[in-house]
Amino acid sequence: MFLQRRMAEPYKIKSVELINVLNEQEREAALIEGGYNTFLIRSDQVYIDLLTDSGTSAMSDLQWAALQRGDEAYAGSKSWYRLEHAVQEIYGYRHVIPTHQGRGAENLLSQLKIHPGDYVPGNMYFTTTRAHQELNGGTFVDIIIDEAHDPQAELPFKGNVDLVKLENLIQKVGADKIPYVSVAVTVNLAGGQPVSMQNLRDVYALCQKHSIPVMFDATRCVENAYFIKEREVGYERVPVKDILKEMMSYSDGCTMSGKKDCLVNIGGFLAMNDDDLYTRARELVVLYEGMPSYGGMAGRDMEAMAQGIYEAVDDLYIAHRINQVRYLGDQLINAGVPVVRPIGGHAVFLEARAFLPHLDQEQFPAQALAAALYLDSGVRSMERGIVSSGRNKVTGENNHPKLELVRLTIPRRVYTDNHMDVVADSVISLYEKRDKISGLEMVYEPPTLRFFNARFEPLAANGRLIQD
Numbered sequence: 327m328f329l330q331r332r333m334a335e336p337y338k339i340k341s342v343e344l345i346n347v348l349n350e351q352e353r354e355a356a357l358i359e360g361g362y363n364t365f366l367i368r369s370d371q372v373y374i375d376l377l378t379d380s381g382t383s384a385m386s387d388l389q390w391a392a393l394q395r396g397d398e399a400y401a402g403s404k405s406w407y408r409l410e411h412a413v414q415e416i417y418g419y420r421h422v423i424p425t426h427q428g429r430g431a432e433n434l435l436s437q438l439k440i441h442p443g444d445y446v447p448g449n450m451y452f453t454t455t456r457a458h459q460e461l462n463g464g465t466f467v468d469i470i471i472d473e474a475h476d477p478q479a480e481l482p483f484k485g486n487v488d489l490v491k492l493e494n495l496i497q498k499v500g501a502d503k504i505p506y507v508s509v510a511v512t513v514n515l516a517g518g519q520p521v522s523m524q525n526l527r528d529v530y531a532l533c534q535k536h537s538i539p540v541m542f543d544a545t546r547c548v549e550n551a552y553f554i555k556e557r558e559v560g561y562e563r564v565p566v567k568d569i570l571k572e573m574m575s576y577s578d579g580c581t582m583s584g585k586k587d588c589l590v591n592i593g594g595f596l597a598m599n600d601d602d603l604y605t606r607a608r609e610l611v612v613l614y615e616g617m618p619s620y621g622g623m624a625g626r627d628m629e630a631m632a633q634g635i636y637e638a639v640d641d642l643y644i645a646h647r648i649n650q651v652r653y654l655g656d657q658l659i660n661a662g663v664p665v666v667r668p669i670g671g672h673a674v675f676l677e678a679r680a681f682l683p684h685l686d687q688e689q690f691p692a693q694a695l696a697a698a699l700y701l702d703s704g705v706r707s708m709e710r711g712i713v714s715s716g717r718n719k720v721t722g723e724n725n726h727p728k729l730e731l732v733r734l735t736i737p738r739r740v741y742t743d744n745h746m747d748v749v750a751d752s753v754i755s756l757y758e759k760r761d762k763i764s765g766l767e768m769v770y771e772p773p774t775l776r777f778f779n780a781r782f783e784p785l786a787a788n789g790r791l792i793q794d
Contacts, residue, residue: 362791364697364709373705374745374748376706376736399625408628423604424595427585430615435596439539446504446505449469469495477666484519485510493532496538508542509541509577511550512672514710515731517666526577540576541598555569556648580598584631648671654750658750674733675731676731676734678731690767701792710732712730764786765784766785766791
C-alpha cells in the first residue's frame, strides 16, 4: 500500500516572537473594548492572528540581509532599479510604478482610467478596489461565473470570468464605456479561488477584439499559478515561475500589493505595457505617493520586495504554502464544518450562514462568528460578508452578498501546522455549540469601508455573545 508522505516546512526557524495568551475573561474584555470588531483588537491581545495575510509574512534571512543594501536616495535609488528589474523579469511587464501598497496602485489606476459613467467589469468585487472605482465615478459589474457564489460548488477554477456576461456588458454599454476589465488572480472574496490559464487567454482575446485593456489584481498571482500547475492539463511539469510569466502575458498590466505574494510587510506597484499610461502614471504618482523611483517605499523596502519576488516563485515554497492552508481546511471539512470548497490559496473561509442558520443576515452572522472565535480561543479572523459589502449607493440599503464568510487567513511562513491544529479545535468546538452564538447589531457605522472601524453589540438580552 502506497503511503502518502507528509510535507514539512521548507525552512528553518532562526528567530522567534513570543505570543501573549489571554484567558477567557481578558479576551471578553478586549472584545467589548473593540466593539466586537476583530480589526479593533490589539495584536498583543491575540493568540493566533489570522486577520489577514497582508504584510504579515515572515521575511527570509536573505530579505533581512537585503535591507542593509537599501539605498535611501530621494531620486534614482539603486534599490528601485533592482525592484524594477525583478518585476520585469518575473512578471514580464515593461513599466513599473512603485506605490506604498496595493491600494495606492488601485488609486492611480482608477484616476487614470475611469471617468464618470464608466463600467468596470470584474470577477467579483474587492472592497478597496471597488471603492476606488466608485469614487472616480465608475460602476462595478460582477462577471464571475455563477458557481463562484455557491460555497459548496466543487470546481477547480471558480474564479473564472463568465465570457457571456462580459460580452453582454460590452454589447449593452459599449466598449468605450469600459476603461478596462479587472481580473483578480486569485479571487479573494470567492474563497481564494483561482482562474484557469484558458480562461485568462479567452478573456484577453475577447478584450483585444474590442480594444479593452485587461488589468490584473495580481496580489496572489503566484498562488493562482500553483493551482494551474495542480489542476490544468498540460501544466503539471511546468515550473510555477514559467506558468506565472504566461499568466501575466494575458494582461496589459496589474496592480500589486507586495504585502502578499511578494513576501514583504509593506509596498506595492502598478505595472503596465502601455507607454502613454506609464507617462501619466509617473506624473500622478508624485502627487499621491512619492518620486517614481520610490513611490512611498524606503529603499530597504524595495530591496526586500525584490528578493521576495524571486523567493515567491520557488516551487517548494508555494507548494507548502498552499498545502498548509489545505491542511487546516481538510480538518474542518472532515468535522462537518461548512466551509467554502474547494479550499483556496490564502485562507479557509467559514460559511457563516450555514454555521449559524438561526441568525438572519441582517444580524451579521459572519461578524458574530469571527467575534465568537476570538472569544473562544484568542484566534483573530475577519468578516467577509454583509458588513464588508457595504450599502447600495442608490438606495442606502445593506448589500446582501450571497457569500457570508469568515476568513481564516494564513500568513506566509509564520505559523506551524500545530497552530493550525489549535485553530481547527476552536472552530470545531464552536460548531458543536453554534446555536448558543448570538447575533449582533451595528452601533457605529463609518461612511466608507465600514468593516475596518464599525462597532457592534450582542443582540442577546443578557448582553453576552455566547450563551451558557
